[in-house]
Structures are given as structure tokens and as C-alpha cells.
Amino acid sequence: MVLALTGHLSPLSVMIIVAIMGLIRPSDLGVRGALLAEIMPAEQLVGAISVARTTQDSARIAGALTGAGLFAVLGIGFVYVAIACLYFVAALLMLCLTRPKRTVTTSDLPANGHAISRLLGDLKEGVVYAWNGPGMRAALCVAFLANLTAFPFTGGLLPYIAREIFHTDQTGLGYLSASFAVGSLIGSITLSLVSGVRIARLLIGATLAWYAMLLVFVEVRTMPVAMACLVLAGIAQSMSMISAAVILMKAASAHLRGRVMGVRMMVIYGLPIGLLAAGSLIDVIGYAATGSLYAISGILAMLAIAIRWRADLWPTHAPANAR
Numbered sequence: 001m002v003l004a005l006t007g008h009l010s011p012l013s014v015m016i017i018v019a020i021m022g023l024i025r026p027s028d029l030g031v032r033g034a035l036l037a038e039i040m041p042a043e044q045l046v047g048a049i050s051v052a053r054t055t056q057d058s059a060r061i062a063g064a065l066t067g068a069g070l071f072a073v074l075g076i077g078f079v080y081v082a083i084a085c086l087y088f089v090a091a092l093l094m095l096c097l098t099r100p101k102r103t104v105t106t107s108d109l110p111a112n113g114h115a116i117s118r119l120l121g122d123l124k125e126g127v128v129y130a131w132n133g134p135g136m137r138a139a140l141c142v143a144f145l146a147n148l149t150a151f152p153f154t155g156g157l158l159p160y161i162a163r164e165i166f167h168t169d170q171t172g173l174g175y176l177s178a179s180f181a182v183g184s185l186i187g188s189i190t191l192s193l194v195s196g197v198r199i200a201r202l203l204i205g206a207t208l209a210w211y212a213m214l215l216v217f218v219e220v221r222t223m224p225v226a227m228a229c230l231v232l233a234g235i236a237q238s239m240s241m242i243s244a245a246v247i248l249m250k251a252a253s254a255h256l257r258g259r260v261m262g263v264r265m266m267v268i269y270g271l272p273i274g275l276l277a278a279g280s281l282i283d284v285i286g287y288a289a290t291g292s293l294y295a296i297s298g299i300l301a302m303l304a305i306a307i308r309w310r311a312d313l314w315p316t317h318a319p320a321n322a323r
Contacts, residue, residue, distance in 0.1 A: 004077035036049060047192045050189070130264075140267055166226065176227060180233060186235050199243045199246050206236045212295075218292055
């Protein structure tokens with residue numbers, strides 16, 4: 001906000017700011033996920049995570065639509081005045097949270113070199129635990145796969161797609177972003193209302209549907225059809241990611257949920273790899289070919305995951321499918 005208002009905003013400063021935000025955001029998401037699993041009964045976890053997602057999805061819709069209009073009218077500096085104020089209000093609201101009852105008491109870390117070794121030991125324990133839990137490996141692999149091959153085309157590359165493929169401005173970009181968020185909201189609301197879902201099976205089906213819609217999206221060249229594809233992709237994405245989160249939270253022990261969510265957040269770093277590779281491939285083979293390659297690779301990899309961990313994901317008696 002300050003840089004924009006003073007006229008010193010540059011690509012380098014934006015990348016530095018976004019890098020710092022990227023270091024903070026995974027911790028925010030991980031803590032909220034662990035907190036939700038801590039305060040909600042296991043049988044209500046699907047609905048609770050779905051309802052929590054609706055708040056994010058509805059905010060993304062409002063942000064995508066109003067942000068583009070405000071940017072066009074007021075400019076980037078005054079838009080970020082509003083954004084900074086919203087973050088300040090959110091920080092104040094976080095103070096209203098009550099601490100859940102702790103089931104396991106942990107000692108404070110010593111203020112010396114042993115703290116680092118303790119933290120590294122906790123990280124190692126979380127990785128080993130998450131990787132060996134029933135169904136948890138599959139959920140982590142799906143989350144990494146989605147960040148690597150699916151999210152780039154509905155997130156970081158969307159401004160390029162709006163400008164170069166659909167030849168539209170920031171308003172059109174807002175419509176595209178809002179379409180994906182609308183689909184996510186529909187998927188979240190649907191899961192919050194439906195009970196008795198076989199979560200692991202839903203994970204497989206929703207992820208395959210997500211890639212199928214991306215395969216169609218990269219081939220269309222008209223805005224209304226593209227927006228419809230993004231709505232359907234958003235529905236599938238929401239069901240897929242909620243399913244992965246539920247599998248992890250149900251399988252994790254209460255005192256290890258924070259570490260498991262930390263490991264889950266680490267797979268987000270597949271996203272920069274996917275974005276960098278996609279950007280280079282678009283220059284070489286074109287946008288449509290790159291999108292098709294990503295979608296087809298995602299479908300094949302998802303099928304491989306489903307086959308590799310079939311015993312954990314498909315049988316109705318599997319813990320990941322428990323209703």
C-alpha cells in the first residue's frame with residue numbers, strides 16, 4: 001500500500017512482499033486446520049471443514065468482483081488501503097478466539113541450541129507419522145499433485161490467460177477468478193449438507209473430475225464457456241481438497257494434528273515448481289499444449305495414486321471411507 005501510494009511499487013518489491021506473505025500463509029492455514037479438528041467432533045469434521053471453506057470461497061468471490069472494479073476506479077494504491085484495513089480487522093477478530101482445552105501438555109522449548117534440535121525432531125516425527133498413516137500418504141500425494149499441475153491454471157497463470165487468451169482486462173480477470181470461487185463455494189456448501197459420504201472415494205472422483213474440466217478449459221476460447229468450466233472445476237476442487245483435509249485430520253492423533261497440518265502445508269511448494277515449469281513450457285509449446293499436458297499428467301498420476309493405495313482409498317471398510 002505504501003509503495004503504491006508513493007509511486008515506488010516495482011516488480012522486485014512485489015516479489016519480495018509476496019515471498020514474505022508466502023512464508024506466513026502456510027502457518028496460518030495449518031493452524032486453522034488443526035484448530036478446527038481440535039474443537040469439532042470427528043463425525044462433524046466434514047461439515048465443519050466445508051463450512052469453514054465457504055467463508056474463504058465467499059470472500060474470494062467478493063474480492064475478485066469488487067477488487068477488479070475498485071482497481072479500475074481508484075487505482076492500486078487506494079485498493080490496498082482497503083485490503084490493509086481488512087487484514088487489520090481480521091487480526092483484531094483473531095483475538096476473540098478462545099483456546100481449546102489441551103489434551104496433551106507440552107513443555108516449553110529451552111532457550112538454547114536444544115530448541116532447534118527439538119523443532120527439527122518434531123518436524124521429522126510429523127513427516128514420518130503423516131507418511132505412514134492409513135490413507136494419509138495418498139492424501140498428501142494428491143495435495144502435492146494438485147498444487148503442481150492443477151492450481152497453476154486457476155491461480156497464478158489466470159492473469160496471463162485472461163489477457164493473452166481471452167483478451168480481456170482486470171474486470172474479465174475478476175469474472176474468471178470469481179467463477180472458480182463460485183464453484184468452490186457450491187462444492188463446500190454441498191459437502192456441508194450431505195452426510196455419509198465415502199470421503200476417500202470422493203477424493204478420487206473429484207480430483208479426476210477437476211482435471212477433466214481443466215482439460216476442457218484450456219481448449220475453449222470464449223469467456224462464458226470458460227467461466228462455466230471454472231465453476232465446475234471449482235466444485236471438483238473444493239470436494240477434492242476438503243476430502244484430503246478430512247482424511248488427514250481423522251487419521252491424525254490429537255497431539256500430532258498440528259504437525260500433520262504442517263506437513264500438509266509443505267506440499268504447497270509444489271505450486272511454484274508447477275508455475276515455473278508451466279511458464280517455460282508455454283513459451284516453447286504453447287498454452288493449450290501445456291494445459292493439456294498438465295491435465296493429462298494429473299489424470300494419469302491420480303489413477304496411479306488410486307491404484308497404489310487402493311486398499312486405503314477404495315474399500316468401504318477402509319478408515320478413510322468411514323462415515
